[in-house]
Amino acid sequence: MNELYIIAAGSMVAISCGLLGCYLILRKMAMVGDAISHAVLPGIVIAFLIAGNRDSVTMLLGAGLIGVFTTFLIEFLHRKGKLQSDASIGVTFTWLFALGVILISVYAGQVDLDQECVLYGEIAYVPLDLWILEDGTNLGPRTLYVLSFVLVGVVTFILLGYKELFLTTFDPAYAAAIGISATLWHYLLMGAVSFTTVAAFESVGAILVVALLIAPPATAYLLTDDLKVMLLITVGLGVVISILGYYLAASIDASIAGAMSTVAGLLFALAFLFSPSHGIIFKKQIAEPTPDALSS
Amino acid sequence: MNDLLQFLSFEDPNTRYVVTGTVLLAISSAIVGSFTFLKKKALVGDAVAHAVLPGVCLAFMLAGNKNPVYLVVGAFITGWLSLVIIDQIVARSRIKEDTAIGLILSTFFGLGIMLLTKIQHSGNAAQSGLDSFLFGKAAALVGTDVIVFSTISIILLVVVFIFFKELTLIAFDEDFAKSIGFPVRRLELVLTTLTVMAVVIGIQAVGVVLMAAMLITPAAAARFWTDQLKVMLLLAAIFGAFAGVFGAYVSYTAPAMPTGPWIVMIISIIAMFSFFFAPRKGILYKMVKQRRIQKKIRDENILKMFYQLGEVDGDFFSSRTSDILAERRELASGQLSSGLSRLKRHGYLKSEHGSWQLTIEGKNKGQRTIKLHRLWELYLTQYLHIAPDHVHDDAETIEHIITPELEAKLEKLLEYPDVDPHMSKIPYES
Numbered sequence: 001m002n003e004l005y006i007i008a009a010g011s012m013v014a015i016s017c018g019l020l021g022c023y024l025i026l027r028k029m030a031m032v033g034d035a036i037s038h039a040v041l042p043g044i045v046i047a048f049l050i051a052g053n054r055d056s057v058t059m060l061l062g063a064g065l066i067g068v069f070t071t072f073l074i075e076f077l078h079r080k081g082k083l084q085s086d087a088s089i090g091v092t093f094t095w096l097f098a099l100g101v102i103l104i105s106v107y108a109g110q111v112d113l114d115q116e117c118v119l120y121g122e123i124a125y126v127p128l129d130l131w132i133l134e135d136g137t138n139l140g141p142r143t144l145y146v147l148s149f150v151l152v153g154v155v156t157f158i159l160l161g162y163k164e165l166f167l168t169t170f171d172p173a174y175a176a177a178i179g180i181s182a183t184l185w186h187y188l189l190m191g192a193v194s195f196t197t198v199a200a201f202e203s204v205g206a207i208l209v210v211a212l213l214i215a216p217p218a219t220a221y222l223l224t225d226d227l228k229v230m231l232l233i234t235v236g237l238g239v240v241i242s243i244l245g246y247y248l249a250a251s252i253d254a255s256i257a258g259a260m261s262t263v264a265g266l267l268f269a270l271a272f273l274f275s276p277s278h279g280i281i282f283k284k285q286i287a288e289p290t291p292d293a294l295s296s
Numbered sequence: 297m298n299d300l301l302q303f304l305s306f307e308d309p310n311t312r313y314v315v316t317g318t319v320l321l322a323i324s325s326a327i328v329g330s331f332t333f334l335k336k337k338a339l340v341g342d343a344v345a346h347a348v349l350p351g352v353c354l355a356f357m358l359a360g361n362k363n364p365v366y367l368v369v370g371a372f373i374t375g376w377l378s379l380v381i382i383d384q385i386v387a388r389s390r391i392k393e394d395t396a397i398g399l400i401l402s403t404f405f406g407l408g409i410m411l412l413t414k415i416q417h418s419g420n421a422a423q424s425g426l427d428s429f430l431f432g433k434a435a436a437l438v439g440t441d442v443i444v445f446s447t448i449s450i451i452l453l454v455v456v457f458i459f460f461k462e463l464t465l466i467a468f469d470e471d472f473a474k475s476i477g478f479p480v481r482r483l484e485l486v487l488t489t490l491t492v493m494a495v496v497i498g499i500q501a502v503g504v505v506l507m508a509a510m511l512i513t514p515a516a517a518a519r520f521w522t523d524q525l526k527v528m529l530l531l532a533a534i535f536g537a538f539a540g541v542f543g544a545y546v547s548y549t550a551p552a553m554p555t556g557p558w559i560v561m562i563i564s565i566i567a568m569f570s571f572f573f574a575p576r577k578g579i580l581y582k583m584v585k586q587r588r589i590q591k592k593i594r595d596e597n598i599l600k601m602f603y604q605l606g607e608v609d610g611d612f613f614s615s616r617t618s619d620i621l622a623e624r625r626e627l628a629s630g631q632l633s634s635g636l637s638r639l640k641r642h643g644y645l646k647s648e649h650g651s652w653q654l655t656i657e658g659k660n661k662g663q664r665t666i667k668l669h670r671l672w673e674l675y676l677t678q679y680l681h682i683a684p685d686h687v688h689d690d691a692e693t694i695e696h697i698i699t700p701e702l703e704a705k706l707e708k709l710l711e712y713p714d715v716d717p718h719m720s721k722i723p724y725e726s
Contacts, residue, residue: 030399081572081577087512106553208402214395261405
């Protein structure tokens with residue numbers, strides 16, 4: 001049963017992250033996702049201090065706000081300060097992450113977070129934190145409820161905003177012409193990324209969230225040219241990564257989140273080499289004309 | 297205060313090691329980081345920083361101990377490999393660079409975490425302290441570490457010194473470097489290697505996650521104070537070194553505090569201060585300058601309005617009420633009234649019983665703005681053959697910018713014309 005809980009939690013994190021990640025990489029904002037996932041740390045710590053426990057609602061709100069603030073700060077420094085965008089990302093997220101780590105040390109006694117947990121999470125502990133009602137009914141792991149709530153939220157967001165997200169991603173000028181605000185959808189997407197990152201934080205930590213945000217969509221991007229198919233492939237990959245990651249970790253007794261990222265990287269490598277449409281091996285064959293073609 | 301004096305006296309050998317170590321690390325990463333920053337590849341350092349973790353773990357697994365030389369070699373190999381893979385992914389597939397960086401960064405780091413946790417669970421006693429690579433262990437630097445770091449830092453600085461001209465060229469204008477026959481590929485390899493070297497020693501102080509800050513932040517801060525590369529490198533090194541010393545001081549007075557994050561916090565504060573308050577490039581300076589220009593434009597427009605009203609009824613010095621001025625709807629009422637009182641302060645307007653009239657200076661200034669506007673409209677129609685009904689907006693902007701020298705040139709070029717394309721009279725100073 002524990003195995004199932006962990007794999008389910010991993011899949012839900014991977015699917016939520018992957019779906020949003022598709023839009024991030026198509027908008028060339030992969031590193032902004034990376035920055036948000038680091039920068040939510042001080043938000044999580046502050047929410048922790050205010051709520052006094054791992055109350056998920058406060059946590060989601062606090063860190064979600066910090067995530068949107070991060071995006072805002074990155075753009076502010078880039079536009080108003082004329083700081084090049086890569087440096088703007090790098091300066092912002094390292095600063096906020098450092099702040100988060102310092103806050104953890106200062107309030108070490110009050111905040112039940114440690115630095116390792118921040119980096120690679122505690123997905124193995126998912127089955128331990130059970131939601132038990134006052135009459136003793138066991139509803140299963142608490143984390144699963146939070147994660148399914150986030151997953152439903154992400155799927156609803158993409159279903160409802162499919163057209164708007166599609167247009168602002170691929171043709172912002174046309175989107176603006178028919179009255180869709182690119183800025184609004186930009187911040188909605190960033191808000192969604194922030195919430196998802198925070199929810200995933202406890203399970204897989206700040207950095208491995210990035211692997212799940214970027215690797216599955218990048219893999220799917222090498223397999224198809226259709227956004228809908230790309231989203232579906234990403235969902236499939238999320239489940240596969242979770243299952244394989246779990247058993248890899250179990251077989252060598254290591255971090256599950258680490259193993260999941262490793263598997264995600266390996267799957268990308270396979271697509272990079274063997275994708276029928278975009279893999280380097282098949283692309284080479286198309287690029288090099290056969291001797292017959294030359295002689296005729 | 298005593299703490300500070302004791303700290304600065306360097307009596308404690310441990311303090312000496314920590315300070316020397318962090319300062320060396322900070323300086324070398326600030327200098328290498330400046331070049332990657334100028335090449336707009338700042339985040340590459342972030343990728344390398346994360347990618348060294350599996351190298352460190354593999355080196356430990358193979359060697360079975362924490363000999364810093366093995367660990368550094370292992371880190372160097374995977375760090376370097378990550379950059380090669382990023383390059384290959386970008387060159388050979390349709391994945392964009394930022395996606396490739398994020399992908400390699402996170403999956404290499406994931407692999408590193410997997411190996412690290414495996415080592416930790418293996419029960420090998422020698423492994424304790426290996427996780428200091430995650431957040432750095434500046435406070436625990438010892439003599440041998442400092443020797444290894446100093447050697448690498450010195451090699452690094454010497455290489456930068458030897459290749460200074462070449463690195464400068466590829467940082468600013470790669471195509472030009474290529475065209476005059478520089479071995480650009482090989483020089484990029486040098487820069488890549490330098491980056492990996494800086495990261496490999498830097499992570500021991502601040503850890504993998506925050507290493508990017510040591511490369512990017514000092515360079516970004518320094519860039520706001522100067523346009524000169526040499527000055528920028530010097531400033532970046534000073535900022536980095538200051539943060540390093542301060543971080544070491546924090547860990548000296550409060551041993552429970554993590555040194556790496558404090559170093560990054562200090563350097564980030566320096567950077568934020570630079571972004572906002574640096575002269576000429578700072579955000580605040582630019583905002584003030586922009587406001588000043590906006591006010592100047594608004595004032596000139598108000599004087600222009602007075603002059604135009606004067607043209608209509610033939611009397612430039614008659615009084616106008618604010619209602620008449622507001623009727624023209626050229627400005628919001630708040631802006632109009634603040635502009636009017638500012639112009640009065642500067643002696644361009646006089647006011648009596650709520651109505652306003654031009655002074656001689658005010659009339660001249662309004663007249664000059666009108667003159668420039670009409671001259672420019674004429675120039676656009678005559679020399680650029682733009683239709684007369686398309687020139688107004690352009691002239692509306694340029695009339696505030698044209699200098700007296702340009703004004704003289706325009707007059708001469710157009711041979712002191714009498715009227716503009718709309719047959720309005722061009723006024724000259726009598």
